[in-house]
Amino acid sequence: MKNRLKVLRAERGWSQQDLAERLEVSRQSVNAIETGRYDPSLPLAFRIADLFGMAIEDIFQRGE
Amino acid sequence: MDSTLVSRRPVWLWGAAFFIGMFGTGFLARWFDLPSIPSALVMIPPMLLLIPFVRATERAQAACGALSPATQRYNRRGLAWSFAYVLLLFVAVAGSRALDAHGPLLWLLAVLPALPILYLVWAMARYLIEEQDEYLRMKVVNAALSATGLLLAVATVWGFLETFELVPHVPSWAAVPVWAIGLALGTFVNRWSEK
Structure with missing residues (x-):
């Protein structure tokens, strides 16, 4: 799955640590999701979408 | 220099000091045929090295955002x-x-x-229940599956070799250190795959 997490985070001027704290996950988790090494569960994907005020499909797309 | 590398270095140093200390004193206790109490006493100092080892491990985990x-x-x-x-x-x-x-x-x-080994099994189960970070939990589950695979492979091969009297008998508590080695290898593979 591809995602726009890094771009969305950068647009808000957040570091990976900032985003991790907002999502209540580890910085390593944010890094793994951003780099496509880990696809989050549906509950975490919803939390990410809620945080950015977007739909899940606007952040995550099909593809490698 | 990469701060992660700097923070990880003491982990290896403390880990090496712990294992060398434990095996070294254990070997010396056998070499000099020490009775139980002196054997236990000489192993206390290297055992205490576990404390800085765990602290250094936590600093390294915090440095790479995984604590x-x-x-x-x-x-x-x-x-x-x-x-x-x-x-x-x-x-x-x-x-x-x-x-x-x-x-x-x-x-x-x-x-x-x-009894402490049973406590370890409970502690591992508690970790999987208490861990709120799904990515960190997945990594531990992967490492634990690797450890279980290694244990099954080693126990099966060794068991048949023992059946045909090619190797000596090994007590079944040896399953724990074999599993622990598998867990360490699995964790190492996790880290390697992240680079």
Whole structure:
């Protein structure tokens, strides 16, 4: 799955640590999701979408 | 220099010091044929190296953004079971000799060293329940599956070799260190795959 997490985070001027704290996950988790090494569960994907005020499909797309 | 590398270096140093200290004093105790109590006493200082080893591990985990409250609790429990294991193993070995134990007392002493290992199994289960970070939990589950695969492979091959009297008998408690080696290898593979 591809995602726009890094771009969305950068647009808000957040570091990976900032985003991790907002999502209540580890910085390593944010890094793994951003780099496509880990696809989050549906509950975490919803939390990410809620945080950015977007739909899940606007952040995550099909593809490698 | 990469701060992650700097923070990880002491982990290896403390880990190496711990293992060299434990195996070294154990070897010396056997070499000089020390009785139970002196053997236990000389192994206390290297055993205490576990504390800075765990602290350095936590600093490294924090530096790479992988230290969760559940991980910290697991580390504390790991320290507790390690010390309890050494203490109860000493009580079991020394007690069975000193008291010339047999019958129910021998059963009680024999099962003592197993209790901290059961606590370790509980601590691992608690970690998987308490870990709120799904990515960190997945990594531990992957490493645990690798460890279980290694244990099954080693136990199966060794078991048949033993059946055909090609290798000596190994007590079944050896499953724990084999599993621990598998867990360490699995963790190493996790880290390597992240680079």
